[in-house]
Amino acid sequence: xxxxxxxQPEMSVQEAETxxxxxxxxxxxxxxxxxxxxxPPSRQMILVIRQEAYKQQNATExxxxxxxxxxxxxxxxxxxxxxxxxxAMYFCAFKGAxxxxxxxxxxxxxxx
Amino acid sequence: NAGVTQTPKFQVLKTGQSMTLQCAQDMNxxxxxxxRQDPGMxxxxxxxxxxxxxxxxxxxxxxxxxxxxxxxxxxxxxxSAAPSQTSVYxxxxxxSNPGTEAFFGQGTRLTVV
Numbered sequence: 001x002x003x004x005x006x007x008q009p010e011m012s013v014q015e016a017e018t019x020x021x022x023x024x025x026x027x028x029x030x031x032x033x034x035x036x037x038x039x040p041p042s043r044q045m046i047l048v049i050r051q052e053a054y055k056q057q058n059a060t061e062x063x064x065x066x067x068x069x070x071x072x073x074x075x076x077x078x079x080x081x082x083x084x085x086x087x088a089m090y091f092c093a094f095k096g097a098x099x100x101x102x103x104x105x106x107x108x109x110x111x112x
Numbered sequence: 113n114a115g116v117t118q119t120p121k122f123q124v125l126k127t128g129q130s131m132t133l134q135c136a137q138d139m140n141x142x143x144x145x146x147x148r149q150d151p152g153m154x155x156x157x158x159x160x161x162x163x164x165x166x167x168x169x170x171x172x173x174x175x176x177x178x179x180x181x182x183x184x185x186x187x188x189x190x191x192s193a194a195p196s197q198t199s200v201y202x203x204x205x206x207x208s209n210p211g212t213e214a215f216f217g218q219g220t221r222l223t224v225v
Contacts, residue, residue, distance in 0.1 A: 009152075033211050043200065045216035052211060091154060093214070099145060099170075100206070100214050104154035 002027045002094050006103035013082045014111050020067075021077045021106045023092030032096040034068070034075045039105070040088040048090070051075065084110050114138050118203050118217030125193040125224045133188040133220050135203030141215070142208045144186040148172065148199040149219075155202065161186055162208065193224045 003026045013019035025034070036048040051059045051068050058066050063083075067076045079086055087110045092103040119134045137144065145160035147170075157170030161180040175197060177189040186205075190197060203217040 006154075035213060037214075043219045045202070045204075045214075047213045050211070050213060095206075095211075095214075097208075099143065099157065099160050100204075101157075102147075102155040107152070 002029070002096065002101045004092055004094050004101050004103040006092055006106050008106045009104070010107045010109070012109040012111060013079070015082055015084060017082055018078060018080045019082055019108065021079075021090055021092075021108070023075045023077070023103055025073050025075065025092070025094050025101075027073070027094060027096060029096040032094060034066075035093040035095065035100075036064070036066070036075075036077045037091045037093060037102075038086075038088045039091065040085075045091075049077065079108075082110050084112060086110050116203055116205055116215050116217040118201075118220055120220060121218060123220060123222050125190070125222065127193060127195060127224060129193050131190050131193065133190075133201055133203070133222075135186045135188065135205075135217060136184050137186075137205040137215070138184065139205065139215065140183060141205035142183070144180065144203065144205045145170070145214075146176070146178065146186070146188045147202045147204065148197075149202060150199050158188065158201075190222075195224045198222060198224045 032053045034051045038046045049061045063080045089105045091105045094101045116137045146158040147155040159178040161167045201220045204214040206214040
């Protein structure tokens, strides 16, 4: 069974600064994807970024990028130039053949 | 497209009552699942389905039943509500392909008194 661990229950960042959220996972599968989802106070889950396990190049979406270390089974999310609207709970997720497995989430606070 | 539609958005139940949370998707996704999210915590998988007629238990299945008679619908039934089932419930769907993201409903905030 897959496990996803987010070791930081809470993080805070100053507006315009950079923050990194950590995620590690465990799996025996070779073909899988990793995702970061954002859950703002509205409760709506929003996809932030995805990474294919077979790609060495780290995924980037505007101010969001990942540091994917396949051998270490690590998948961290970096948010650059943090904005007040980035304040939310962030979930790391693993998806192999079928169901998704989510971490417990990291609550990000952005200070003005 | 409506995406994933969950109803109701809010519900208050008395202990012992039963109810069904509805979930429907219009994206022809094979995979559907139900999660519960307790305050300040992550998503815990209750039940999931990989296609019509096929369901399986997740991490916390006790007290809940599901069925999947069609591709579109995946209702979650609370058999006899307990205060421990107070939570926010999310339905999600996706293609079985690992690369596809999960689409979530808006959630149902359930309070059992």
